[in-house]
Amino acid sequence: xxxxxxxxxxxxxxxxxxxxxxxxVSRVLRNHGSFSGKTRDRVxxxxxxxxxxxxxxxxxxxxxxxxxxxxxxxxxxxxVFPDVLRGASAVLEENRYQAVFSVTDYDPGKEEALAAAxxxxxxxxxxxxxxxxxxxxxxxxxxxxxxxxxxxDLDGDALDLAVGFSNRAAGRESAAFLLKRGYRxxxxxxxxxxxxxxxxxRFSAFCETLGAHDxxxxxxxxxxxxxxxxxxxxxxxxxxxRTPDLDAVYFSNDDMALGGYFHCLARGIAIPSQLAIxxxxxxxxxxxxxxxxxxxxxxxVATGQVAAxxxxxxxxxxxxxxxxxxxxxxxx
Amino acid sequence: xxxxxxxxxxxxxxxxxxxxxxxxVSRVLRNHGSFSGKTRDRVxxxxxxxxxxxxxxxxxxxxxxxxxxxxxxxxxxxxVFPDVLRGASAVLEENRYQAVFSVTDYDPGKEEALAAAxxxxxxxxxxxxxxxxxxxxxxxxxxxxxxxxxxxDLDGDALDLAVGFSNRAAGRESAAFLLKRGYRxxxxxxxxxxxxxxxxxRFSAFCETLGAHDxxxxxxxxxxxxxxxxxxxxxxxxxxxRTPDLDAVYFSNDDMALGGYFHCLARGIAIPSQLAIxxxxxxxxxxxxxxxxxxxxxxxVATGQVAAxxxxxxxxxxxxxxxxxxxxxxxx
DNA sequence: AAAGAAAATGGCAGCGCTGCCATTATTGGC
DNA sequence: GCCAATAATGGCAGCGCTGCCATTTTCTTT
Numbered sequence: 102x103x104x105x106x107x108x109x110x111x112x113x114x115x116x117x118x119x120x121x122x123x124x125x126v127s128r129v130l131r132n133h134g135s136f137s138g139k140t141r142d143r144v145x146x147x148x149x150x151x152x153x154x155x156x157x158x159x160x161x162x163x164x165x166x167x168x169x170x171x172x173x174x175x176x177x178x179x180x181v182f183p184d185v186l187r188g189a190s191a192v193l194e195e196n197r198y199q200a201v202f203s204v205t206d207y208d209p210g211k212e213e214a215l216a217a218a219x220x221x222x223x224x225x226x227x228x229x230x231x232x233x234x235x236x237x238x239x240x241x242x243x244x245x246x247x248x249x250x251x252x253x254d255l256d257g258d259a260l261d262l263a264v265g266f267s268n269r270a271a272g273r274e275s276a277a278f279l280l281k282r283g284y285r286x287x288x289x290x291x292x293x294x295x296x297x298x299x300x301x302x303r304f305s306a307f308c309e310t311l312g313a314h315d316x317x318x319x320x321x322x323x324x325x326x327x328x329x330x331x332x333x334x335x336x337x338x339x340x341x342x343r344t345p346d347l348d349a350v351y352f353s354n355d356d357m358a359l360g361g362y363f364h365c366l367a368r369g370i371a372i373p374s375q376l377a378i379x380x381x382x383x384x385x386x387x388x389x390x391x392x393x394x395x396x397x398x399x400x401x402v403a404t405g406q407v408a409a410x411x412x413x414x415x416x417x418x419x420x421x422x423x424x425x426x427x428x429x430x431x432x433x
Numbered sequence: 434x435x436x437x438x439x440x441x442x443x444x445x446x447x448x449x450x451x452x453x454x455x456x457x458v459s460r461v462l463r464n465h466g467s468f469s470g471k472t473r474d475r476v477x478x479x480x481x482x483x484x485x486x487x488x489x490x491x492x493x494x495x496x497x498x499x500x501x502x503x504x505x506x507x508x509x510x511x512x513v514f515p516d517v518l519r520g521a522s523a524v525l526e527e528n529r530y531q532a533v534f535s536v537t538d539y540d541p542g543k544e545e546a547l548a549a550a551x552x553x554x555x556x557x558x559x560x561x562x563x564x565x566x567x568x569x570x571x572x573x574x575x576x577x578x579x580x581x582x583x584x585x586d587l588d589g590d591a592l593d594l595a596v597g598f599s600n601r602a603a604g605r606e607s608a609a610f611l612l613k614r615g616y617r618x619x620x621x622x623x624x625x626x627x628x629x630x631x632x633x634x635r636f637s638a639f640c641e642t643l644g645a646h647d648x649x650x651x652x653x654x655x656x657x658x659x660x661x662x663x664x665x666x667x668x669x670x671x672x673x674x675r676t677p678d679l680d681a682v683y684f685s686n687d688d689m690a691l692g693g694y695f696h697c698l699a700r701g702i703a704i705p706s707q708l709a710i711x712x713x714x715x716x717x718x719x720x721x722x723x724x725x726x727x728x729x730x731x732x733x734v735a736t737g738q739v740a741a742x743x744x745x746x747x748x749x750x751x752x753x754x755x756x757x758x759x760x761x762x763x764x765x
Numbered sequence: 766a767a768a769g770a771a772a773a774t775g776g777c778a779g780c781g782c783t784g785c786c787a788t789t790a791t792t793g794g795c
Numbered sequence: 796g797c798c799a800a801t802a803a804t805g806g807c808a809g810c811g812c813t814g815c816c817a818t819t820t821t822c823t824t825t
Contacts, residue, residue: 111781122805127783135802152576157553158499159781162490162810166783169533177519180512187509190536194547199554201501201533204522215526221489222531244484330721360721366698367723386718389662389692391699443811454775459813467772491811494780498813 110153119147130155157199161223167247170412171219171227172202173212175297179328179354180384181401182230185252188405189228196413198225207296213238220245226412232257233298248415250408253399254299255422263420264408268299271397271425272306275351275379278395278427280314284349284377287311289321290336290361291353292328300328300353303381307351320344328353333360341376349377349433355384355396362390362432377433383426395430442485451479462487489531493555499579502744503551503559504534505544507629511660511686512716513733514562517584520737521560528745530557539628545570552577558744564589565630580747582740585731586631587754595752596740600631603729603757604638607683607711610727610759612646616681616709619643621653622668622693623685624660632660632685635713639683652676660685665692673708681709681765687716687728694722694764709765715758727762 112130116123121140128134129144136144147153161167170193174182190200201222205212213235219227220241226248234242242249242260249261256269279287289308294301308318322340324332333352337360340350352358358380365372372378372392380387383398400423407421444462448455453472460466461476468476479485493499502525506514522532533554537544545567551559552573558580566574574581574592581593588601611619621640626633640650654672656664665684669692672682684690690712697704704710704724712719715730732755739753 109781112783113781116805123781124783124785124806125804128804131783135804137803140803152573154549154552154573154577156494156555156781158490158494158555159810160783162488162494162812163781163783165810167490177515177522180515183509183512183515186534187536190509190534194535194550197550199533199550200535201531202518202522203526203532204519217486218526218529218531220486223488223490241484241486245486330718334721356718359718363722386662386688386691389666390695441811445811448775455811456776456813456815457774460774463813467774469773472773488811491780492813494782495811495813497780 109156110151112153112155115144115147115151115153118151119143165223167223167225168196168198169222169224170198170200170409171222171224172200173205173215173219173227173229174202175205175207175212175230176327177204180356181253181382181399184401185405185408188402188407189409190405192406192409192413196409198409198413207293209233209235209238213241217241220247223247226250228252228408230254231299232259232263248412250412252404252408253401254302255420256302259418259420261418262408262411262416264404264411264423265421266399266423266425268302269306271381271399272303272308273310274427275303275381275397276307276310276314278429279349279351279377279379279433280311280316282349282377282433284433285316286319286344286346286348287316288319288340288344288347288350289323289352290333290340290350290357291321291323292332292357293325294323294353297328297353300381304353319347328356330356330360330363333357334364335360337361337364347376349373349379352378352380355380355382355387355394358394358396358432359384359386359390362392362394372432379433383428387428387430392431393428395433396428398426398428400425441488442483444485444487447476447479447483447485450483451475497555499555499557500528500530501554501556502530502532502741503554503556504532505537505547505551505559505561506534507537507539507544507562508659509536513585513714513731516733517737517740520734520739521741522737524738524741524745528741530741530745539625541565541567541570545573549573552579555579558582558594560584560740562586563631564591564595580744582744584736584740585733586634587752588634591750591752593750594740594743594748596736596743596755597753598731598755598757600634601638603713603731604635604640605642606759607635607713607729608639608642608646610761611681611683611709611711611765612643612648614681614709614765616765617648618651618676618678618680619648620651620672620676620679620682621655621684622665622672622682622689623653623655624664624689625657626655626685629660629685632713636685651679660688662688662692662695665689666696667692669693669696679708681705681711684710684712687712687714687719687726690726690728690764691716691719691722694724694726704764711765715760719760719762724763725760727765728760730758730760732757 231254253265380396387394563586585597712728719726
């Protein structure tokens with residue numbers, strides 16, 4: 102049997118088979134413009150019979166109105182981004198939009214290259230993480246004329262749309278919470294801050310708040326790799342080896358915090374009496390640990406949903422603050 | 434200032450500006466066919482000057498050779514799929530392919546609808562989870578002529594390409610391991626099996642193996658929701674309430690197993706002496722718990738990488754078994 | 766230096782669809 | 796029943812690019 106690469110049934114063939122004009126088929130399939138019920142049935146029957154699948158490449162080119170939404174995200178390992186994609190894709194799918202994505206590994210240069218690659222698909226919108234982009238990226242995005250959505254960060258100036266919350270506020274509230282609880286010897290365990298600028302914003306706001314209350318950060322341990330449970334464990338171990346008299350530790354992420362939590366469990370360090378632990382993100386797993394993790398829950402899925410909604414409705418430029426929620430938990 | 438929706442610079446304008454023909458610009462940009470160095474410089478200068486971004490929609494339509502790869506995945510909450518996407522997207526990006534995706538929520542009907550929607554983009558390949566698809570989906574995919582890749586399951590008949598490992602073998606080896614360790618009163622805690630057919634394959638192979646060794650499954654607790662830490666905790670609690678004399682529990686997933694682990698920690702149940710715990714997936718977090726989780730590590734990222742590679746090289750139909758690794762851990 | 770081969774280049778017809786406009790069938794009002 | 800609206804419908808020119816083919820230029824070779 103011969104291999105046929107594309108059994109391409111075209112709209113013209115459907116029109117032919119249904120005995121109507123091409124425009125009529127197009128109108129029926131998009132349910133746009135007027136046509137009689139009889140015609141609709143004839144067309145649908147032909148579509149069914151021939152197994153016609155519309156070609157959206159051709160449709161997009163002809164109409165110049167794209168229903169592609171491009172995501173340029175730093176990572177898929179960090180649960181944040183799958184969550185955002187999840188929220189967005191649900192909304193996009195309902196509206197017959199299509200999500201495309203690529204992963205930058207937190208590399209601004211790669212972000213620029215990938216953003217360029219995405220623009221080649223003439224998307225309706227490009228969604229990016231945060232505000233820090235290269236000059237080239239910004240210029241390109243601006244020139245493209247498509248909607249730009251910056252996600253999960255509000256501490257800066259938006260190019261067009263922005264959805265998320267203030268990382269600085271999150272850092273500030275985390276510090277305020279620990280201070281309120283009476284902790285004074287506070288340390289930090291974090292992952293590579295140069296790459297993750299949002300974590301860095303939280304951290305600096307955290308430190309400023311501590312400083313403003315005469316309880317400056319006692320020590321910090323910054324690991325070079327990505328955020329992970331193992332790095333959190335290792336980071337806390339190192340931090341305590343150097344500065345054993347800490348009474349609380351702020352982690353860059355819940356992953357890291359869980360690592361710290363496990364370290365304490367393994368070493369018999371009492372939580373929170375001997376050492377308090379505070380995380381960031383509000384992962385589900387943090388709610389199921391023997392002691393629920395004290396952390397900040399971020400609206401990750403909602404960020405994706407709202408961002409998608411704004412794009413679909415072609416909303417005017419704006420910044421949407423979805424806030425976050427401080428979870429008191431039992432570890433701090 | 435006036436709002437310009439698309440500052441569309443076309444290839445023709447670049448050609449004009451560079452004083453060459455359209456085909457020449459096309460050749461230079463794709464680095465395909467022959468052209469002089471001087472011409473290349475002139476073209477690139479014009480591209481730079483005008484800020485030209487090629488239109489891949491038009492390019493794809495004209496060439497009928499697509500560099501889109503479509504992923505139709507059940508979920509983004511289950512870490513498995515982001516991991517597969519991660520592996521695949523790295524390889525795809527290197528080869529100037531573009532990933533598009535949509536999420537079925539483990540609903541075969543939705544899978545069919547989304548697969549149809551994806552085919553409208555005329556992708557080079559469609560990647561799906563496992564072998565269970567509706568008749569309509571299969572027919573449609575077959576008719577499309579694009580490559581089909583079924584991921585993370587080898588227990589069944591592949592439509593075209595398949596990459597992953599045997600879930601039945603995973604279930605079997607998990608059972609064999611527990612039996613070898615001397616456990617005889619073995620229970621199971623799982624999430625909704627109707628939806629996740631791969632988990633169901635593991636479970637049935639697990640039970641068969643136990644049965645073959647005269648240690649049939651003692652009890653099971655199946656939760657209706659998705660796999661989660663909280664469900665694992667809850668499931669174990671219920672299971673033990675009903676059947677307290679179990680000596681080991683097999684979980685449908687590491688998430689669930691961690692929930693069970695936390696339950697034991699909270700209740701002071703000694704692991705593994707009093708109760709052994711065995712998971713599935715080999716999440717990183719399971720390595721950082723005070724006692725490393727006994728589990729099976731699955732090649733999630735590699736599955737994505739290999740799948741992408743096969744598509745890019747247009748490999749002949751085949752089934753690639755990447756195997757899995759049993760991690761002894763300390764919980765069983 | 767002429768002839769032949771090879772390298773560069775340009776022209777243009779589509780890819781399959783949509784949007785616009787022109788045309789033809791229906792409908793309702795009096 | 797006649798005419799103006801209105802509803803249905805068809806034709807066809809692009810959308811921006813690539814692939815093919817024809818043509819021109821440049822290099823070898825004898």
